Amino acid sequence: MVSSEIIFKAETIRRSWGIDNVSPINILSAVLDNVDNLTILWFPMLDDVSGCCAKTDEYKLICINSRHSKGRQNFTIAHELYHLLFEDDINSFICNFNSDDESEINADKFASSLLMPDIALFEFINKHGIKKWSLSDVIKCEQYFQISHIAMLCKLRREDMISYDDFKAFKTSVKKNALQLGYDLSLYEPTRQYYSLGEIIPLSKKLYDEKRITGGKFDEILLDVFREDLVYNTFEEDDMIV
Numbered sequence: 001m002v003s004s005e006i007i008f009k010a011e012t013i014r015r016s017w018g019i020d021n022v023s024p025i026n027i028l029s030a031v032l033d034n035v036d037n038l039t040i041l042w043f044p045m046l047d048d049v050s051g052c053c054a055k056t057d058e059y060k061l062i063c064i065n066s067r068h069s070k071g072r073q074n075f076t077i078a079h080e081l082y083h084l085l086f087e088d089d090i091n092s093f094i095c096n097f098n099s100d101d102e103s104e105i106n107a108d109k110f111a112s113s114l115l116m117p118d119i120a121l122f123e124f125i126n127k128h129g130i131k132k133w134s135l136s137d138v139i140k141c142e143q144y145f146q147i148s149h150i151a152m153l154c155k156l157r158r159e160d161m162i163s164y165d166d167f168k169a170f171k172t173s174v175k176k177n178a179l180q181l182g183y184d185l186s187l188y189e190p191t192r193q194y195y196s197l198g199e200i201i202p203l204s205k206k207l208y209d210e211k212r213i214t215g216g217k218f219d220e221i222l223l224d225v226f227r228e229d230l231v232y233n234t235f236e237e238d239d240m241i242v
Helices: 003-016 027-034 070-086 102-115 118-128 135-145 149-158 164-169 174-180 200-209 215-224 228-232
Strands: 038-043 049-055 060-065 092-096 195-198
Touching: 003 070, 003 102, 027 038, 027 070, 027 195, 038 070, 049 070, 060 070, 070 092, 070 102, 070 149, 092 102, 102 149, 118 135, 135 149, 135 174, 149 164, 195 200, 200 215, 215 228
Parallel strands: 038 060
Antiparallel strands: 038 195, 049 060, 049 092
16 A cells, blocks of 8 residues: 555545644553443553554454653554554454565554644644754653654654754654753653553443343453452542542
8 A cells, every 4th residue: 555545545544533643642442432342451561572462253353562752652552553443354453563565564554643743743843943853842742742863853854854963863762851941751651561551441331231141250350351440349430520
């Protein structure tokens, strides 16, 4: 598939979600709100595996490598979404980092365009008066769009906005510079280790309420998808949320 088609798909998805092409996107909230019958699982995988996905006629599953940073996880969610929405001939897909497979390249292009459309990047450049990219500029941009540092550098390198020497130099001292710029480090660190969100939880509750599964089976399903907090009520209940 040519690059322009993939960019068009990403732009179309953003519009269908009510998001313009210059604003940052909370990809986790967006997919959970807009993709029907989707479950997302987080658990540790091999370092070179970003994630995987699977689907049936009804249900969709995205698995995220919880060892990776939040920024990279955001990219993986968008990447896996491409496989689920636009590749009808898959039952499951395991995605390795830096794969040269055409499908993986297309999914990477889609993820980049979904999270940070070209027009959004150019608007950021104009707004901040960037003539020559510095490491501080890179960090500010990736924080704004909530994408990983390496994805940000790869985007700038592909667009010939930084040199290869810049690419190598900007890969170091990222966290230190982010702190000095006033950001926290959550974008560069893993989030949930074992967790799940999405359709599997209300679907299991519905089956239990309809007496189609037992309470024991309901608990078993929740434990299988890493939601011990729901089984053992270990979450904190607020009397009032302000």
